[in-house]
Amino acid sequence: MSWFLWFVTPWSSSSFPLLLLTVLSRQIGLEGVQASVCSRWETHTNMGLFQGGDVIIGGLFNLYFMSSLTEQDFNKKPYYDSCISFRPYTLRYIHAMVFAVEEINRNNSLLQGVKLGYRILNSCGLYPWALQATIPLLIGIASTSTAVVVSEVLAPLSVPIISYRASCPCLSNRHKFPSFFRTMQNSMYLTQAMAQLAIRFKWAWVGVVITNNDYGHSALQTFQKETQGKGVCIDFVQIVNKHAIMNDAKKAAITIEASTARVILIFCWHTDVRQILLALAERNVTDRQFLASGAWSTSNELMQDLAISKLSSGVVGVAIRSSTIPGFENYLRSLNPYNHPDNVFIRELWEREFGGTESLEKMQDVFTDMSQLRETYNVYLAVYAAAHALHSLLSCPNRDSPTNNSSTCSSAKHIKPRELLQHLNKVNISTPHGEMFYFQGADIPPRFDIINWQKTPDGSLKFVVVGQVNEFGIHLNESVIQWNTGSSEVPVSVCSKSCPPGTRKANRKGEPVCCFDCIPCGEGEISNITGSLHCERCPSEFWSNTERTVCIRRQTDFLSFNETLGITLTTVAVSGVIVTTAVFVVFLYYRQTPMVRANNSELSFLLLLSLKLCFLCSLVFIGRPSVWSCRFQQAAFGISFVLCVSCLLVKTMVVLAAFRSARPGAAALMKWFGPGLQRGSVCLFTSVQIIICIIWLSLSPPVPHRDLGIQGSKVTLKCTMASVVGFSLVLGYIGLLACTCLLLAFLARKLPDNFNEAKLITFSMLIFCAVWVAFVPAYVSSPGKYVVAVEIFAILASSYGLLFCIFAPKCFIILLRPEKNTKKHLMGR
Structure with a gap:
């Protein structure tokens, strides 16, 4: 059996894998610290699933998490609350990995003769727990000295890491993260898609709320870059901090209420968004259209929250694309602690959900819900990417040829991470249900769903997919979108109303380009489109009509007997x-x-x-x-x-x-x-x-x-x-x-x-001369x-x-x- 140094990581925070390596390399592992900190760690990090095989794939998931975050003031020894809160949907991610491994092992055309195994542990979503889970995942040892060695040798070993939730654009830097891959979309692509929606719907005046971290600020920069010079202006940028969300949410609500922007973009986690929407509900601000980032666009907790349902109705968001995994639902519903006595996570689910001998066959909850296989599908893809890279590495041309030099062929017992990394870079596969998949550096091509939160007849909300985004652009069915107003008419959000035909834009001094006045075109000039920047001069034989919208042929004018x-x-x-x-x-x-x-x-x-x-x-x-x-x-x-x-x-x-x-x-x-x-x-x-x-x-x-x-x-x-x-x-x-x-x-x-x-002649000649002297200047200056x-x-x-x-x-x-x-x-x- 060969241990393959591999992570399938769930970190939604882009800095998590980077900080993991940084913490290791800083050698923070003195024995005294271990005694004071590690003794506080719960045994949940030691819980996991294991299946033997020729190659073992490691999986690190946030199955348990803290209900509250303890702030460390460094005046006493670090202390962390128990990591005991259970996430059923993360358990679905875990079993997506297990299902993929078992499916690959049954596939006679993929990794033939090589059995995959897995080792899955819980990270609790925090760095200390992730470190404790990662070290035995790699080496099987949890000592501080081993952690110091790993921090020194991990980068040169080129250990491949595949994340299913890390989205920060910074992780695309191959110089800093040469061995990092992800099946999660780069959030830069997601923000670009949101910018394209704003441009498509002609939302010229928007407000932006961001979380005060790399995710929020990078999203804002990307949005500004994508909309620059394309008719979209930002009225305000409100920053909220997680540690002061209650106060910041109220400030954001006041800013949104005072703004003339009717479309609000929010780049925050769903927990922060909930507080912002609650603050808006308290102020009875219900006429805003929200454009959601992937961090909250598919949040069931928000969608089912009745306190904010009036505000959240009509939300349009860009989300990780959803796909199906054939056979996965039947697999999940067949799970129970009796058929899988070694599965500690299933036993935990049973104890929390049933406490008895119930079955999952007819149960409907987040664990068995197949309608939103987004991160779950990313886990599935990650395992298949790993399997195909291994298959490519272990496939030796002319292996059975008498002249074959077996020393040039890799075996499952002698896998070199650097070689595997090279094959992972070249992965270009088709999934079991026909989807093409490949890496572009650390990333995969942009593929998103455009989600709309729509009201059902009973008043509840549901997610409706109204379009897709891929590398070729946005494909949207606008007619099925239900907006915040309850109608299918696209909301209008502008600083100044579009200048009608016959006028031109005149920017207001010191204000954004989206704020302007409409100046009527002059005589002989027209503008025949809405929002024209300039008035065009009519050809010489034409003149503008009264409305200054079209050039009409000039009428021939002369001194007529009829006038x-x-x-x-x-x-x-x-x-x-x-x-x-x-x-x-x-x-x-x-x-x-x-x-x-x-x-x-x-x-x-x-x-x-x-x-x-x-x-x-x-x-x-x-x-x-x-x-x-x-x-x-x-x-x-x-x-x-x-x-x-x-x-x-x-x-x-x-x-x-x-x-x-x-x-x-x-x-x-x-x-x-x-x-x-x-x-x-x-x-x-x-x-x-x-x-x-x-x-x-x-x-x-x-x-x-x-x-x-x-x-x-x-x-x-x-x-x-x-x-x-x-x-x-x-x-x-x-x-x-x-x-x-x-x-x-x-x-x-x-x-x-x-x-x-x-x-008489004198008087007549005086009149005659006076008339013709006056005639000359009058003749020269008279028009037409x-x-x-x-x-x-x-x-x-x-x-x-x-x-x-x-x-x-x-x-x-x-x-x-x-x-x-x-x-x-x-x-x-």
Whole structure:
């Protein structure tokens, strides 16, 4: 029989195996200490199960534990209470190991010819008891001197250790723990799964309660790392200490109540969680959704506690995955102290549960409950991992070959721990019911169950598996989850509500990124998703709608005959045409009267015709711009006004010539400047503008243009000046004639006639020049279609100014003061 240096350890505290080796290596084993401490240890640590075999697997379990922990103040000799409290579910772990060993021994394809044995002892869950149990498990000796030797040689011997409950990420360090393995999941993977749940359910604002040890702090660090930059923020972190749990639980309850976070993550042991939930129940805080770590997500004690059932309903947690062990239930129910008289643990269970000759066949308790085989299955896996490593080590290729050198093959009587450690690192097996299993360093691939605490019709709670986690991600059936609210709607836990479409996030200074304000997008910008960080600018041909959620195509906008402004300007222009026509008719009817014949009636009729053209040309600017309308409107405007101003200029020149001819020797001047020359002058002045327009429109004419630079939901369609020089020459020539006319009229304003037309021309030119001087800045600064409206207004205003200033006084005399329409009166001084 070969003793194989092996542990199947149950330590849920990650530091336990490490501290076990540390305590040994520190050589704390003086004889006096042994006398004072070991004499206090209960005989429960000496109780165990043993079965002989070629290779013995050692198992260390916390079957008994202290009901309370005695604090050592080192003012007197250390003292520990009795380790007598019994854990029936741990007994199930023990028999999972026994069942696995017996199953392997019956397997003809695994470890053929090699019988496994076991030695199982109780550790009481504390280091002194674990040391006392471990030393005889390894060597069979309990002396202090042997403990000192073991502490010096254990690490170099590379003794493999497999734990079924140790979960601390620190144990994955192969440099510090080269011989450590576990079938328990690394708690880092579990915390990562919890982080993924928070991200998946969009819980942006959570509170965290942790226990004040390596487990709690490492879980917090992992959670923060996994959620960083993924929309999850922590509102608070509350730390609780086991030795002051009553006070710390109350503090945690106050913090949770004051927090706006509706989802609370708790990384604590189930005993601490119970105190926290009780404190919350006292404060009637029942509207929080709890996300449970593996340390309490499958705690029957918590789930069955009626005092906290209202709070614990709906708990979602990540737990060690549950699996089945075929045949294990029948095996457990067949156990009894009569068929297994050497099984001290079964005898203990019978004494505590029955005290008689009862049977386990129909009994329902934590020992026979097969619905939650989590740690139990880890024990089962650990034994199979050990068996397969042994099988690999003891399997010698071509063992029966005549040329085989048996010295290179291991035997069950000569197992070297280092060789076994190498094979354990390579374990890659399939369990009896088909699950693939292998080690990744110290760890196994992450596999978890997502648990939901749901209410049953009778009001009690039950565990429901709603999803799984593996190395490929989370697989979750959200529709079957029952939340704390009692509904299937995912709870909302945010610092700030998500910004709706049409707005963007704006972080609050000095606060977490999950706390923000929602700022509406500006004009021409949109955000079409919830929680947008930025507003996007619409393409040039589009504009944002009122809600700032979509870009809509801009409407084509131009000065139309159908809109109010267009109708108004059209009405004013047509009215000007009508009034001009009426004046023309009056002048035509009274063409033989002195008032009409004065200053060349032919020029007056030509002036009225040009004014009518000015009014009419304004209508060309209204309506949808086209290639020909853009060309015609500017030419019509420029030529009409030049014709109009030319008539006034020639009229002014006639007035000056008439009075100059009255001087001695100047009679020939008026004769020379007769009607023919007057008409020729008008034609000459107008021809210059016609030539400018022809050259301009031939080289670089105005063209229709979609103006996208105007901010708004519309695209302005207007005539753009391809050549500013051409337009400037047209306006400049009109201005030159107008200024010349104004100057001459101003010089002739005081000539001695009762009716001096030079005065009328002076006033008309002042109005004309004022309108067009004001036009330039207004034209440049006006947006969109209002540019066209400004030009039309300038045309109409100057046209009306000329019409009324020149012809209103004459029409007044002709129609209302006919007695003054005489040559004598007009020539009077």
